[in-house]
Amino acid sequence: MVNSDPAARRALPSVDRLLSNSAVATLVARFGRVLTTDTIRALLQMHRDKLAQNASAFEFDEARFTAECEQSLLRQTQPSLRPVFNLSGTVLHTNLGRAVMPQSVADAVMIAMTRPVNLEFDLDGGARGERDTHVEKWITRLAGGDGAVVVNNNAAAVYLALNTLGGQRGKSEIIVSRGELIEIGGAFRIPDIMKRAGVKLVEVGTTNRTHLKDFAEAISPRTAAIMKVHTSNYAVQGFTAAAPEPELAALAHEHGIPYIVDLGSGMLVNLEDYGLPHEPTPREALANGADLVTFSGDKLLGGPQAGLLVGKKDLIARIRKNPMKRALRVDKMTLAALDALLRLYTNPDKLRDEVTAIRLLTRTQAEIRTQCERVLPHIQSALTGKAEAKVIDTGSQIGSGSLPVDSLPSAGIALTPAGKATRSFADKLSLAFRALPVPVIGHIRDGAFVLDLRCLDRADHEGEFIAQLKQLRLKNSI
Numbered sequence: 001m002v003n004s005d006p007a008a009r010r011a012l013p014s015v016d017r018l019l020s021n022s023a024v025a026t027l028v029a030r031f032g033r034v035l036t037t038d039t040i041r042a043l044l045q046m047h048r049d050k051l052a053q054n055a056s057a058f059e060f061d062e063a064r065f066t067a068e069c070e071q072s073l074l075r076q077t078q079p080s081l082r083p084v085f086n087l088s089g090t091v092l093h094t095n096l097g098r099a100v101m102p103q104s105v106a107d108a109v110m111i112a113m114t115r116p117v118n119l120e121f122d123l124d125g126g127a128r129g130e131r132d133t134h135v136e137k138w139i140t141r142l143a144g145g146d147g148a149v150v151v152n153n154n155a156a157a158v159y160l161a162l163n164t165l166g167g168q169r170g171k172s173e174i175i176v177s178r179g180e181l182i183e184i185g186g187a188f189r190i191p192d193i194m195k196r197a198g199v200k201l202v203e204v205g206t207t208n209r210t211h212l213k214d215f216a217e218a219i220s221p222r223t224a225a226i227m228k229v230h231t232s233n234y235a236v237q238g239f240t241a242a243a244p245e246p247e248l249a250a251l252a253h254e255h256g257i258p259y260i261v262d263l264g265s266g267m268l269v270n271l272e273d274y275g276l277p278h279e280p281t282p283r284e285a286l287a288n289g290a291d292l293v294t295f296s297g298d299k300l301l302g303g304p305q306a307g308l309l310v311g312k313k314d315l316i317a318r319i320r321k322n323p324m325k326r327a328l329r330v331d332k333m334t335l336a337a338l339d340a341l342l343r344l345y346t347n348p349d350k351l352r353d354e355v356t357a358i359r360l361l362t363r364t365q366a367e368i369r370t371q372c373e374r375v376l377p378h379i380q381s382a383l384t385g386k387a388e389a390k391v392i393d394t395g396s397q398i399g400s401g402s403l404p405v406d407s408l409p410s411a412g413i414a415l416t417p418a419g420k421a422t423r424s425f426a427d428k429l430s431l432a433f434r435a436l437p438v439p440v441i442g443h444i445r446d447g448a449f450v451l452d453l454r455c456l457d458r459a460d461h462e463g464e465f466i467a468q469l470k471q472l473r474l475k476n477s478i
C-alpha cells in the first residue's frame with residue numbers, strides 16, 4: 001500500500017542518515033556494521049508498514065528508534081544456549097543438559113579448547129597415540145575390565161558393541177529377554193538399534209518372566225552374544241523372574257560367545273554409601289561375568305555426554321578396529337572432561353563435595369526445606385496479590401532414566417492462585433518464570449506451579465535467583 005501523505009513518509013530517515021547518528025555508530029562498533037544495518041532496515045520496514053496503515057497517528061522518534069534497534073540487536077546476539085535454573089525436581093534432566101559439572105572439570109576442558117594438547121600423541125615415544133588412552137586407565141581402575149573405549153554417548157556405545165559383534169561371519173543373532181526391550185526417550189529402542197547395527201534380535205521369555213532355559217534353548221550356531229539391558233526407565237514388578245547374571249554369563253561362555261550388559265546409567269561407586277538407592281555398577285556386572293559393559297558419561301556419573309565401553313581385552317580391541325569407532329569417537333573436550341571427572345572418583349570420601357551431580361542428589365530434605373524458608377519471603381513479595389506461596393515437601397527424580405521408581409525426599413515452593421483459581425494459572429506462572437533473564441524451569445503439579453530447590457545449591461545462584469524475581473512480569477488476569 002502506498003502512503004498518501006508524502007510529508008509523513010519523508011519523516012522516515014534513510015539508513016545512511018541513521019548510520020551517521022552517534023548512538024547508532026556505537027551500535028555499529030558493538031554489533032558490527034552488517035548486523036546493525038540489517039536491523040535498521042528491518043525496523044524501518046516495520047515503521048513504513050505502520051505508517052502505511054495509519055499515517056495520521058504516525059510519528060518517528062529517532063531516539064526511540066535507536067533504543068529499539070539496540071533491543072533487537074541484543075535479542076539477536078543473545079547466545080542460543082543459555083543458563084537456566086533447573087527447579088524442575090529432576091536432577092539429571094536430559095532437556096536441561098543432564099549433569100552439571102564441577103569447576104575443575106570445566107577448567108580442564110578450557111585448557112583442551114584453547115591450547116594444543118597431546119590428544120593422539122605419545123609424548124614419550126613421539127609417535128602417534130590413541131585418544132582413549134587418556135581415560136582408559138582410570139576407567140579400568142574404577143570399573144574393572146582390561147580395556148575401555150569412549151564414544152559419543154551410550155546409545156553409540158550400544159550400537160558399536162552390537163555392530164562389532166554382528167560383524168563376525170555367520171554369527172549375527174543377539175539374545176535378549178522380552179522384559180528388557182526398552183525404549184529410552186528420543187527414539188532409542190533396543191530392537192531398532194539392533195536392526196541398524198546389523199544384528200538380529202532374538203527375544204526370549206515373556207514380559208515379566210525370563211528363565212535361564214529360555215536363553216539356553218535360543219542359542220544356535222548363529223548366536224553372536226547374550227545381552228542384558230538394564231531396565232533403567234521402568235520397573236517390572238510383581239510376578240517376575242530374570243535369569244541370574246552369573247548363570248547367563250556361564251551359559252554364554254559354555255557356548256564360546258560373549259555376555260554383554262548395557263547398564264544405561266552405570267555408576268563407579270556404590271550409591272548406597274551415599275544414602276542413595278543402589279544402582280548396578282560396571283564392576284558388579286564384570287564380576288558377574290560380563291565380557292563387555294556399556295554406560296553413560298552424563299547420567300549418574302555426572303560428567304560429559306559420552307558412552308563408555310569397558311571389558312575384555314579382545315572385545316575392546318575388536319571394537320577399536322571397527323571403522324564406526326572413528327565415526328562415533330569423542331573430541332578432546334569430552335576426553336578432558338572425563339579425565340578430570342574420573343580423577344575425582346579416585347577419592348570416594350570427597351565425591352559428595354566435588355562431583356556436582358552427587359552433591360545435588362545427596363542434599364537432605366531438611367537442608368532444602370531450610371533453603372525454601374529462606375527464599376519464600378522473596379517469592380511472596382514478588383507475587384503479592386497474584387499468588388500464594390508456601391513451602392511443601394516434594395520428591396525429586398534422579399532423571400535420565402536412572403532409578404525411575406525411587407524419588408528423593410526434597411522440598412519446594414508451591415504457588416497457587418491468590419484469588420479464584422483459573423485453569424491456566426500454573427501455565428501463565430511457568431511462562432513468566434521462563435521469561436526471566438535466567439529462565440526458571442519449575443514443574444506443574446495438581447494445578448500448582450512448584451519450584452523444587454534441590455538443584456539451587458550454590459549461594460551465588462540463590463542470590464541471582466532472588467535478585468531477578470523483581471523482574472517477574474505477570475498479567476493481572478492470573
Ligand SMILES: *Cc1c(COP(=O)(O)O)cnc(C)c1O
Nearest residue numbers: 153154155230232264265296401
Ligand atoms: C540412557 C540409556 C541409554 C542411552 O544412553 P545415552 O547416553 O543417553 O545415549 C541406553 N541404554 C540404557 C539402558 C539407558 O538407560
